[in-house]
Amino acid sequence: MTQFLIRRLFWAVFLFFVATIITYLIFWVIPTNPAQLAAGHAASPEFLASIKHRLHLDKPIWFQYYYFVENLVVHGSLGQSFINRESVDRIIGKDAPVTASLVFGGAVLWLSLSIPIGILSALRPRSILDRITMTGVLIGISAHPVWIGLILSFLLGYKLHLTPIAGYCNFFPGAPGAQCEGPVQWAYHLILPWVTFMILFAALYVRLVRASVMETMSEDYVRTARAKGASQRRVMVQHVLRNSLLPVVTILGMDLGLALGGAIFTETIFNLPGLGHEVIQAYGANDLPVITGVVVFSTVCVIVFNLIVDVTYGFLDPRIRPS
Amino acid sequence: MRRKQVLSLFMLVLGVAFLVAATTVATAGSATKKAGSTEAAKGGTLKLNESNEDFDYVDPQIAYRTDDWAMLNLTSMPLVGFPEKAGVAGTQLYPIGATAFPTVSKDGKTYTFHIRPGLKFSDGSTVTAAAYQRAFERVLSPKMGSPVGVNIHFETEIVGADKFLAGKASKISGVSAKGQTFTVHLTKPNATFVSQMGMQWFTATKPSTPYSSQGLNTFPSAGPYYISSRDPGRSTVLKRNPNYKGTRPANPDEIVITPNVDPDQSLLQVKSGQADLDIAGVVPTASASLGAQYGVNKSRFYVGPTSCVSYMSMNTLKPPFNNVALRKAANWAIDRPAQVRLLGAYAGKRTDQVLVPGVPGYKPFNVYSLKGANVAKAKEVGGAAIASAPAINFVHTTSQVSTNRAQVAEYNLKQIGFQIKDVPTPSTTFYQVVGSKTTSYNFTSNGGWCADYFDPYDYLNVLFDGRTIQANNNVFYTYFNNAKWNTQIDHAASLSGAARASAYAKLDQELMTQYAPVVPYLVLNDVFFTSSRIHNWIYSAYFGEPYYNALTVG
Numbered sequence: 001m002t003q004f005l006i007r008r009l010f011w012a013v014f015l016f017f018v019a020t021i022i023t024y025l026i027f028w029v030i031p032t033n034p035a036q037l038a039a040g041h042a043a044s045p046e047f048l049a050s051i052k053h054r055l056h057l058d059k060p061i062w063f064q065y066y067y068f069v070e071n072l073v074v075h076g077s078l079g080q081s082f083i084n085r086e087s088v089d090r091i092i093g094k095d096a097p098v099t100a101s102l103v104f105g106g107a108v109l110w111l112s113l114s115i116p117i118g119i120l121s122a123l124r125p126r127s128i129l130d131r132i133t134m135t136g137v138l139i140g141i142s143a144h145p146v147w148i149g150l151i152l153s154f155l156l157g158y159k160l161h162l163t164p165i166a167g168y169c170n171f172f173p174g175a176p177g178a179q180c181e182g183p184v185q186w187a188y189h190l191i192l193p194w195v196t197f198m199i200l201f202a203a204l205y206v207r208l209v210r211a212s213v214m215e216t217m218s219e220d221y222v223r224t225a226r227a228k229g230a231s232q233r234r235v236m237v238q239h240v241l242r243n244s245l246l247p248v249v250t251i252l253g254m255d256l257g258l259a260l261g262g263a264i265f266t267e268t269i270f271n272l273p274g275l276g277h278e279v280i281q282a283y284g285a286n287d288l289p290v291i292t293g294v295v296v297f298s299t300v301c302v303i304v305f306n307l308i309v310d311v312t313y314g315f316l317d318p319r320i321r322p323s
Numbered sequence: 324m325r326r327k328q329v330l331s332l333f334m335l336v337l338g339v340a341f342l343v344a345a346t347t348v349a350t351a352g353s354a355t356k357k358a359g360s361t362e363a364a365k366g367g368t369l370k371l372n373e374s375n376e377d378f379d380y381v382d383p384q385i386a387y388r389t390d391d392w393a394m395l396n397l398t399s400m401p402l403v404g405f406p407e408k409a410g411v412a413g414t415q416l417y418p419i420g421a422t423a424f425p426t427v428s429k430d431g432k433t434y435t436f437h438i439r440p441g442l443k444f445s446d447g448s449t450v451t452a453a454a455y456q457r458a459f460e461r462v463l464s465p466k467m468g469s470p471v472g473v474n475i476h477f478e479t480e481i482v483g484a485d486k487f488l489a490g491k492a493s494k495i496s497g498v499s500a501k502g503q504t505f506t507v508h509l510t511k512p513n514a515t516f517v518s519q520m521g522m523q524w525f526t527a528t529k530p531s532t533p534y535s536s537q538g539l540n541t542f543p544s545a546g547p548y549y550i551s552s553r554d555p556g557r558s559t560v561l562k563r564n565p566n567y568k569g570t571r572p573a574n575p576d577e578i579v580i581t582p583n584v585d586p587d588q589s590l591l592q593v594k595s596g597q598a599d600l601d602i603a604g605v606v607p608t609a610s611a612s613l614g615a616q617y618g619v620n621k622s623r624f625y626v627g628p629t630s631c632v633s634y635m636s637m638n639t640l641k642p643p644f645n646n647v648a649l650r651k652a653a654n655w656a657i658d659r660p661a662q663v664r665l666l667g668a669y670a671g672k673r674t675d676q677v678l679v680p681g682v683p684g685y686k687p688f689n690v691y692s693l694k695g696a697n698v699a700k701a702k703e704v705g706g707a708a709i710a711s712a713p714a715i716n717f718v719h720t721t722s723q724v725s726t727n728r729a730q731v732a733e734y735n736l737k738q739i740g741f742q743i744k745d746v747p748t749p750s751t752t753f754y755q756v757v758g759s760k761t762t763s764y765n766f767t768s769n770g771g772w773c774a775d776y777f778d779p780y781d782y783l784n785v786l787f788d789g790r791t792i793q794a795n796n797n798v799f800y801t802y803f804n805n806a807k808w809n810t811q812i813d814h815a816a817s818l819s820g821a822a823r824a825s826a827y828a829k830l831d832q833e834l835m836t837q838y839a840p841v842v843p844y845l846v847l848n849d850v851f852f853t854s855s856r857i858h859n860w861i862y863s864a865y866f867g868e869p870y871y872n873a874l875t876v877g
Contacts, residue, residue: 083379084555085537091556150587158591165597166588167581177552177560179370179579271584273557281377281556281583286751 008310012303019299020072023292024065078293083285088293091278096297098168099274102266103259105190106197107252114202115248118209119241125214133206140203149196149269156192163192166271193270197263201255208251212244219243246313253309257302364858367876369575372589372601377556377582382538383526384461387471389629389773390602392523393866394580397561399526400450400545402436402505403517407572407870409861414681414777416521419569420450420545421505424517431512438503443566444529445549452500454527454545459498459507461534462524463488468536471524474798475775476791480516482508514819518776547573547872556583572873574859590852599854599876602868607667610850614668617852625851625860626669629867630774632679632782633662633671634843635732636757636800638765643712643741650839651691652705653766656735658696659844665727671845676831677772677782679846681864684779684827690835701739714742718757718764720750729768736766757800760792767800770841777865779827784812787834801840808838 035052052058056067071077078088121133157165169180169189180189216222217240225235264276271277275294282290373390380386383395396404402421405413418424420442425434442450462472463484470488478484482497497508509516519525527545540553547569548561561578581598586606592598605613605624617624637644637653644650659673675691678684692700702709715736719729726747733743746764748756757764775781789804791797811833815826834840849867853860859875862868 080537086555094554094557153588154591157597158595161595165592165595166584167597175554177554177558177579179368179558269585269588271581271588273583277583278556284375 005311008307012307015303016299017069019303020069020296021065023295023299024068072296078296079289081282081290082287083282083290088289091290092275092293092297095273095275095278096260097171098272099260099263099267099276101171101186101190102193102197102263102272102274103256105187106194106201106259106263107256109194110198110202110205111252113198114205115209118206119213119236121206122210122213122217130210133210137203137206140199143199145196145200145265146269148199149192149266152192152196153269164189166269168270168272190272193266193272196269197259197266205248205251208248209244212247213240216240216244249312250309253305253312254302257305258298260298260301260305364875364877365574366576368577368579369600369857369871369874369876370598371578371580371871372584372592372598372603373580373582374584374586374589374601374603376603378559378580380538381540381550381553381559382535382542383523383528384458384467385471385538386523387474389631389867393602393863393868394559394561394871395523395526396546396863396866396870397548397578397872398544398546398550398564399523400442401523401526402455402520404521405863405865407861407863407873411681413861413863414865416518416777419571420455420527431514432509434507434509434516436505438505440503441568442527442545443568444527444543444545445564445566446529446543447566448529448543450527450545452503452505453530455505455525456495456498456500457530457532458525458528459484459495460487461528461532463495464534465490466534466536475519475785477519480509480511480513482510512817514816514823515776515778515780518778518781521776547571548578558582572870574873574875575871578871593852593854596854596856599857599874600851600869602851602871605850605852607670609852610670611668613852619669620860623853623855623857625853625862625869626848627851627862627867627869628672628680628864629847629849630679630681630777630865631771631847631867632674632677632843633771633845633847634677634841635766635768636770636841638762638800638802639804639840640760640802641763641765643708643715644765646708646712647838649705649708649712652701652709652739653736654691654835654839654842655697655701655704656739657732657842657844658735659693660695661731661735662728662844665724665731666845669848669850671847674843674846676835677786677841677843678779678827678831679774679782682774682777682779682782684824684831686828686831688832690832696735696738698738705739709740712741714744715765716746716763717743718746718748718753718767718769720753720769721747722750725769732766732768755795758797759795760797760802761794762800764800770800771847773867774865779824779831780816783827783830783834784816787840788812803838803840805838808834 035048035055035057056064059067071079076089078092080087081091117133121130124130153165156162167180167189169182169185170178171181171183171186173181175181222235222239225239230238260275263274264280266272267274267277268280275297279291279294281287282294376390378386378391378394379388380391381395383399386392386395400420402419403416403424404419406415406417407413420439421436422439423437425436427434436452436455438450438452438455444450459481461467463470463478465488472478472484473488478488481495483492483495484497486492487495499506507516529543532539532542540555541550543549544564545567547564547567549564550559551562552558552560559580559582563573563576567573580602584592584601586601586603589598589601590606590609593601613624614626619626635657637650639645639650644653654675659675663670663673673693675693676688717729717733717736719725729745733745737743753769756762757767772782772786786799787801787803788809789802790809792802792804811830815823815830818826835843847867851869856877857874859873861870861873863870
């Protein structure tokens with residue numbers, strides 16, 4: 001197991017460098033003028049030259065990448081925003097919990113819904129329940145999160161006054177200038193974002209669970225267990241569920257990692273100050289350090305969650321436990 | 324029903340129940356809050372949205388956007404400023420931090436202000452002349468990064484400012500502060516100097532305020548409000564300054580600004596009362612229906628003029644637009660009503676001149692067609708030169724609005740016979756492309772200007788003085804440089820009062836009849852929609868926003 005972990009860690013580091021090189025090349029080599037962006041378009045030539053030197057933009061590109069990695073690895077710094085010169089680390093530190101609130105809360109909801117519905121649907125294929133479920137899945141996959149969010153906020157927020165239309169409240173009180181805070185307001189403001197965020201994933205996971213359960217139920221060992229007299233409950237819990245959840249775990253790890261990079265649509269519609277919203281604002285303002293920082297953070301999240309998935313696999317299924 | 328199915332169903336019901344419970348509890352809470360809240364006219368919290376953007380800076384000596392300034396106006400104590408009054412009265416400067424307008428020396432180079440006694444910052448410290456000296460230093464210090472004073476060539480206006488900017492002096496020798504007396508020595512007479520002192524950059528600034536290239540988020544303020552907290556991208560909160568004893572209104576107790584809101588969501592929030600106003604305005608698609616429902620400037624829906632003129636620029640250094648006849652032809656060809664329609668109902672007023680209503684010297688004239696493109700006249704004015712003109716590099720940014728604007732304008736120019744090469748350019752590189760003297764652009768549909776201060780100098784001299792053209796980073800893209808015109812604008816700048824206004828009115832017309840380096844098409848309006856609890860709307864044409872300190876909540 002230790003060898004496996006070390007191998008995976010080295011692989012993760014390699015992936016990290018590949019991702020950062022690609023990110024760096026994309027965002028720093030496209031025809032913009034980072035020095036001009038940082039200095040402001042009315043900057044004097046002297047100040048522009050000093051900014052260029054400070055950002056190492058007068059050096060060869062491989063040197064610039066070296067400084068970028070050195071800054072990141074040695075100083076733990078992703079630089080400063082061009083727009084308000086705030087530390088990108090601080091921006092990500094503020095925004096990541098908001099995205100995490102949305103993603104993990106949405107994940108709890110979509111798993112709570114999709115697993116039971118998927119199982120029920122698999123146990124009664126082509127029944128009325130199954131057909132209704134699959135129709136719902138089709139709608140959930142087809143409807144864009146932006147549309148869903150706008151419809152929900154219009155109906156539930158504006159027309160029925162059941163929820164806030166948009167906005168976010170901190171979970172922990174005490175932030176200066178916060179107009180609402182505390183767990184209750186935090187959850188209240190996240191109801192619509194959670195529902196919007198989870199609809200697409202719930203639809204996908206219902207299909208996944210249904211297919212996986214149906215496939216597993218037709219396996220020989222399930223038939224053998226039934227033949228040996230095991231109860232339906234024992235067959236489902238001990239044999240079917242544990243095996244059919246493997247693909248769910250795989251996909252869940254990847255989805256969480258990707259979503260932590262920013263649930264862009266949901267955050268934008270509901271004005272949640274998370275990573276997705278931040279990267280959209282940064283894109284509009286050409287704030288390259290913030291864009292790069294969010295991409296690096298997302299990459300790290302995907303790598304970490306994939307690592308967790310790989311380790312979790314070993315506990316779920318001894319057959320694939322690394323030896 | 325089997326046990327496992329009951330369990331699965333139970334989990335499903337439980338999940339839904341949690342959702343419903345959270346909604347019910349929170350709704351009960353908010354319903355109680357709603358039922359219990361009846362706020363007095365003075366007091367309460369004003370909840371503002373700022374859709375799609377945030378203030379780029381709130382540091383008064385760095386901020387340079389209209390919305391920044393409108394907010395900073397609540398915190399500022401400039402020497403002179405605009406009163407919270409509607410209409411023309413709101414565009415007349417009056418002494419705020421100063422006891423009176425300055426005394427000016429006979430040679431017109433020395434201005435002396437006396438600071439009003441008893442003024443205090445929000446932290447209780449006293450406002451003296453040194454506070455204004457500090458503002459000047461922060462406007463011009465190289466330690467502030469890209470000092471904004473350079474944008475108006477302030478370093479050439481004040482004695483010793485150039486050495487200070489270059490880092491060769493620790494103080495600006497032409498600025499002195501002794502007690503409550505503040506004196507400024509200019510390098511040459513400047514009739515716009517007092518107007519410039521109304522800009523937010525020159526507000527009273529506590530002398531111990533540090534330099535910061537990042538910009539400060541909170542600082543002591545001497546105006547009716549101070550910024551109590553700022554979380555960039557998330558919120559800006561202003562509270563009433565307890566030490567402010569002046570006559571400017573300070574009606575809400577607190578003003579909370581939430582940036583980066585989706586504009587459609589913002590409108591819903593204002594309609595439902597979850598927010599009071601979106602300071603970025605109303606989505607263009609909603610203007611017509613809101614105007615029909617509420618009427619204009621009667622209640623909740625407001626339309627106001629701004630000091631902003633939108634124009635398209637032509638590169639006068641290169642063919643074909645080095646030919647004045649072709650520039651005039653372009654002015655006849657562009658369909659101004661179509662450009663205004665693109666922006667939605669109440670977007671603005673068509674224009675064919677650079678000065679805007681409210682600016683001294685503005686006198687409406689009608690040189691080109693405001694009713695639509697005049698293709699026949701354009702062809703007549705352009706003549707044979709149109710057919711022999713090289714293809715026009717038509718540069719525009721890639722936003723939806725810019726692209727729409729460009730498509731209509733390109734169509735207009737093609738109608739009279741020009742060949743067009745469309746050059747969509749990302750905004751990241753747009754200023755590099757058009758702001759460089761060796762640019763290849765010929766025509767751009769992006770462009771416009773809003774007043775830094777309400778004086779025609781800020782339009783006609785700042786935008787069309789060819790002697791300020793530099794190799795890069797130009798603020799105007801026509802590269803228009805005419806010796807006779809330069810002499811005329813110098814002369815107009817030396818005048819004052821009615822003579823000055825008259826001279827600039829003549830120049831405004833002459834610019835378009837004789838030289839036509841731009842195609843002005845719109846004087847922008849700002850359109851706002853408020854919640855039902857907002858009253859006492861007083862609009863500022865200078866800021867293009869209402870005076871938030873004058874609004875009452877409840």
